Amino acid sequence: MPRRSVRSHLLALTAASVVPVWLFAGYLLGQYALHERYRFEQDAVQTARQVSLVVEGELANLHTILDGLSKSAALANGDLQAFHREALDLVHGTNRMIVLRDLGRNQLMNTEIGYGAALPPVTAIEAVDVETLNRSGVFVSGVFTGKDSGEYRVAVAIRVPAPKGEDLLLSLSVPTARIRDVLMPAVPEGWTVGVGDRDGNYVARSKLHEEWTGKRGLPEYLEKIVGRSGSFTSRNFEGETLLAGYYRSPRSDWFYTANVPLSAVQAPLWRSLAAICGIGLLSLLVSVALGYFVGKRFTQATSELARRAEALGHGRSVEPLSTSVREFAAIVQAMVDAERAIAQRRYELEAVLETAPAAVWFTYDPKALQVIRNRFAAELMGLPTDAHKSFGRPELVIDTVAVQDGHIVSREDRPLSRAMRGQLTDHEEFAYTLPSGVERFLLSSARPIRNPGGGIIGAVQISLDITERKRGEEQLKLLTNELNHRVKNILAVVQSIASQTLRNATSLPEAGRTLSSRLVSLAKANDLLIQQNWSGADVKDLIATSVSSHAPIDRFKISGESVWLPPNVALSAAMAFHELTTNALKYGALSNETGTVSIRCKLAGQKQHRWLDLEWRERGGPPVEPVERKGFGTQLLERVFSSGTSGRVTLKFYKSGLVCTMRVNSASPLNPAMDKDDTPGREM
Incomplete structure (x- = not known):
């Protein structure tokens, strides 16, 4: 060959x-x-x-x-x-x-x-x-x-x-x-x-x-x-x-x-x-x-190794080999290199345990009261992490309360203790309360450590912190409940509008047109609230949205301050402005080509005792007379602004046109600061 x-x-x-x-x-x-x-x-x-x-x-x-x-x-x-x-x-x-x-x-x-x-x-x-x-x-x-x-x-x-x-x-x-x-x-x-x-x-x-x-x-x-x-x-x-x-x-x-x-x-x-x-x-x-180039140096090192092997075979002393090839040096100093290899493996294991984003506990104590923690386990337990501390030094477990499926779990029935008895634990969820009162949710798995003969000499537990996931699930549940609540409120409003419309209508076609118009107004107000994540609405935007679908916006003069209305008040106010607009189109200033409507907003009061004064004033329309019968629009205005402690409403029928003054207590300056919710973190 x-x-x-x-x-x-x-x-x-x-x-x-x-x-x-x-x-x-x-x-x-x-x-x-x-x-x-x-x-x-x-x-x-x-x-x-x-x-x-x-x-x-x-x-x-x-x-x-x-x-x-x-x-x-x-x-x-x-x-x-x-x-x-x-x-x-x-x-x-x-x-x-x-x-x-x-x-x-x-x-x-x-x-x-x-x-x-x-x-x-x-x-x-x-x-x-x-x-x-x-x-x-x-x-x-x-x-x-x-x-x-x-x-x-x-x-x-x-x-x-x-x-x-x-x-x-x-x-x-x-x-x-x-x-x-x-x-x-x-x-x-x-x-x-x-x-x-x-x-x-x-x-x-x-x-x-x-x-x-x-x-x-x-x-x-x-x-x-x-x-x-x-x-x-x-x-x-x-x-x-x-x-x-x-x-x-x-x-x-x-x-x-x-x-x-x-x-x-x-x-x-x-x-x-x-x-x-x-x-x-x-x-x-x-x-x-x-x-x-590497081959050239490798050939030289091989020749040096062959001469030392020949010397070893003949009983001569073997000198240390200075070479860049680690394997050749390992042959000459096998024991030294073996010890170095063992130490290197230990350092690598420690680096992995200190880097992996999972909490790891080792124990060789039959009662699992002495444990060896990695850095993430110490952080989850709220313990200080000392970079100079030896990883293999066992420490006493801290006193925590563990809960699974609503039941308190004793120390003997926790994953690490069960693993010391030969049991396997796979992906079980526990809620731990630390001595500081902080709560953490962990997804834990545990296995026994066996010797070559199959005997149990220790156990290991690995846990993932799922606290944020559990919080997210709880938040999703809260959001779902809130959505159900708001849908029910909207359906109740729609039911009330339909009932009042049919009760006050003189004919079925009139009821259909009136109900459709009111539902469209309610839908537009709801769209405006959705754009603000249902936090409320600016009263000027609300007025413009409510009246612009019925009459040209240039027939209205909107002045005053920008005021923020809560969602429930905003929906009711939108319906009120819808009724005022449709009334002006039928009988008031908007029923001709020259009439106008001025709407003035003014925020009064201080801090927690603020209220919004609104004035609807019609000019240039036909002369108006006070009405003897209260229609749905008048009933709605009184219900929105006069019920409980929310405010008041006044309707005055001047010859020059209708003047409606309203007071709303549930108001605040535009874009109020939102409180931040800083929730602390949670252990084993």
């Missing part, structure tokens, strides 16, 4: 070590490429789906508006002129358009055209799929152009019953730019998102929207949008290859696509490949050079 030098073997070993690393790196690179491609595909599909949720939410909102308008009493009575006014109020100040038409091509009402003017027929592109409308109850159109403006729009249509004859269609359309504005917040940086109708025409696009809306997508691109969702690669209008994910909505039958350049997906792969090749080549050169 041919023999080669140690140096040659080291060089071959170096090459044999580097090549598998290269192969493994190549395998990892391939897996990385597949993973990144899959990740981008999933991101693309997920992005398309997220955009669909946002846009479909806007379409659902349009459907909700139509559904509410379809319940108009004027429409039910065939009063198209009054219905036209109601529709104009809904779209006033927006770019929305409402159209009432028959199932053919004849328009009956259009908010873009004055009532009584000649209405043109509906174009073919605005035709409604009656089969889809009958099946789902709502129809979402494709892209079409307005007759006068020429802008691209989309519409949502529902069937409404006509007073006489065949059913009618009620549609609400918006410009496609509205769809673009809605989807933009959901578009990740570097991505292009598109929305297409069922015919393959672009509805909206996150980039170059004005250029592509209403235009048909590339045929090879549209052919790959098959099924509900998926991903594919295709070229765009500029010839760039894209990785695209798509999702088709079952509600509108629109498709949503999220695209990212394929080059952006592949760029990390190419950078990693270049880095691996460069590092691999450099490592090979360095390894060969190191192998040569």
Whole structure:
């Protein structure tokens, strides 16, 4: 057998070590490429789906508006002129358009055209799929152009019953730019998102929207949008290859696509490949050079070791070997190196026990009263940790109270004591109370330590501190109870509103409209409280939210201080302002075109004895007279501001208009400081 030098073997070993690393790196690179491609595909599909949720939410909102308008009493009575006014109020100040038409091509009402003017027929592109409308109850159109403006729009249509004859269609359309504005917040940086109708025409696009809306997508691109969702690669209008994910909505039958350049997906792969090749080549050169020099020194040390072995074999004295190869020196001084190896293992074990984030107890005492703790065990027990103390020195256990499943556990029945009797403990939870009164929750496991003959010579217990987890579980329970409490309160408020509304209504349609309006006001106030984590609401924000949905905000003048209202007071105040606003719309300053309402807020008192004075003053409306019968609005105001010790309310009916003064005791300056809850930590 041919023999080669140690140096040659080291060089071959170096090459044999580097090549598998290269192969493994190549395998990892391939897996990385597949993973990144899959990740981008999933991101693309997920992005398309997220955009669909946002846009479909806007379409659902349009459907909700139509559904509410379809319940108009004027429409039910065939009063198209009054219905036209109601529709104009809904779209006033927006770019929305409402159209009432028959199932053919004849328009009956259009908010873009004055009532009584000649209405043109509906174009073919605005035709409604009656089969889809009958099946789902709502129809979402494709892209079409307005007759006068020429802008691209989309519409949502529902069937409404006509007073006489065949059913009618009620549609609400918006410009496609509205769809673009809605989807933009959901578009990740570097991505292009598109929305297409069922015919393959672009509805909206996150980039170059004005250029592509209403235009048909590339045929090879549209052919790959098959099924509900998926991903594919295709070229765009500029010839760039894209990785695209798509999702088709079952509600509108629109498709949503999220695209990212394929080059952006592949760029990390190419950078990693270049880095691996460069590092691999450099490592090979360095390894060969190191192998040569190390092999040379290794050969010299081997020769020195052979001469000393020959001297030992011949009984001559063996001199100590000065070498950088530790194994050769170990042969010469075996006993010394053995002792060093044992010490090194002990240091390593101590380092692990002092570093691992778990509490460890050892005992060799049959009663488990003498224990050896690591640093984490000492910290959990509230004991000082001395860095200079010997780890193996046993110490007495401290006096703690252990509880499991609500029962106190004696010292003899704890995991370490049971392990000394040969029992095994796996993942048992205990609550320990230290002498300082601090409580800790531990997840403990224990095992006996046996000698080669199987006898028990000691035991070890390992525990994890799960105090924070237990606190989190308790906090979750508290939050769940709080949520149940708030839901019950909201349901009670809704029940009261419904009961009072039905009791004071003169007809069922009036009750429906009034109840819907009050519930919408309650929902908006609830949304405002949710934005503040249910901590309360600024009275100015609350007023603006309550009145702006009924009348233009420029008809109101809100002045005074910013005051923070608690959640329960904020909900009641929102309902009160809703009632005042609807009353002003029916009978007061907002019933004409010139009347105004001024609302003044003033915080009075000091520290814990503060109250909020509110004044609602109407001007410019028709003369008002005091009412003999108290309606729901008056009853609500008196209940909110006059019950118990919460405040008071006064209604004065001047010729110039209603003046309502209110006092609320449960108020505080805006953004009050929150108290911090500093809870101490918990042992074995």
